[in-house]
Amino acid sequence: MRTTIAIVRRELGVYLTTIIAYCGFGLMSFMTGLLFVSQLSRFQQIADAAVARQDPSVLERMNVNDMILGPTQSSQLWLFLFFVPFITMRLIAEEKAQRTFELLMSSPVRSIEVVLGKFFAVGVLIGILALLPLIYPVILDAYGNGSRGGGAVEWAPVWSSTLSVFLLGLTYASIGLLCSSVADSQIVAALLTFAVLFGGYLLPVMAARVEGDWRYFLEYAAPVTHVGRGMEGRVHVKDLVYFATVILASLALTHRVVESHRWR
């Protein structure tokens, strides 16, 4: 356990003392910020138009969760698709290239501790990235008013979206870690991760072209399906099970790959 923490601290140190983490934070803030501002002004235009037409039914149906926060948070999914391969590519591939893997192999550290240490370190980064856009509901809640009094924001769907985004990030990170353990160079690791993640992104497109069990299977296999429900404010056990399964399977495979370096 102590060695796991030592590895988490080292990996986080690398991310936070180099430009990598800040690129991610900056990009995440910029992208979500851009979407937030544009969705907010669209919301205002529609509201103004409804007021001008004196159409209260439109105003009643409008809410900031669906029209502003939803699109803003869903942009995180895209960002993870491109950013996670960059942060996970170095995890194990770099150790192999720099020959520092030998240190871990000859230290009194179990393979599983190495794998978990690296995964948790990325998990912390993903957690920060998932939490960054919470600034927007805070702003809306501070300045907006709900139609029935109270704040403008309904918090339950915000939390469930944040949880979904976080779980998706962790899932991507576990896949990235696996790819990094298989690849010998960082570039290969990043490309491989991106290929796998992008493939997962395309699954719903493929699902739309087939029928029956295959369709059900492809839809279930696509990460987007499971995030989607969370984004709408529904936390299903089957979605949590899906994320847990992919994460645990990837970590178990990574463990096997790392372990295999001991008998190659």
Next chain:
Amino acid sequence: MIEVRGLTKRYRDHVAIRDLSFTIGQGEIVGFLGPNGAGKSTTMRILVGALPATSGQAIIAGHDVFEDPMAVKRRVGYLPEIPPVYLDMTAREYLTFVARLRGVRRKDIKAEVERVAERAGVDHVLPRLIANVSKGYRQRVGIAMALIGSPDVLILDEPTVGLDPIQIEQVRKLILDLAATKQHTVIVSTHILSEVKATCSRAIIIARGTIAADAPIAELEAQHGASLETVFTKLAAA
């Protein structure tokens, strides 16, 4: 302290080492000698548990390397041929990290890092990024790393490669100092003969994966009636 019996390592069709057997006692400084590709590094990596053997047995400080690798790793300090240093860390951060990995108690870490840094002569580069220090210092940071936790056994794979003559002298002196304490059993691999003469009491000459000779250096020279150079060339070519 170190007992190796019938150690063999095969990579598919290629046999890296064949049926190695030797014993090294507590406090001995042994030179592991051989031309490049003779199987020195392979043997060392097996001894530290970084690589499994195809067959055979290795016991270090009473623990079988294959049965109980964790116990062995806690008792062995290992410096690979290329020092496994993280270029993006300072020497202090790096040594602290390794101390944590090796299970040094939290309150002792700072003192331990200072101790090994002073021992390896890198105390004044502790605050510098490893990427910015010379190759010689990187090598010595590697040696400091191997010393963390005062392991019973030190395994140094070509510790003087790439160093300038003054640094080589310093590393040799360091090994001799360690030898003088009698606390560490040291294996130094090298293909530089003068190094073995300068630091070791005994040489194991290994050629094409088998042991060609295993005797105190003086005895080797007496036996073959020549200097170590001649003995080495003769045995390695045989």
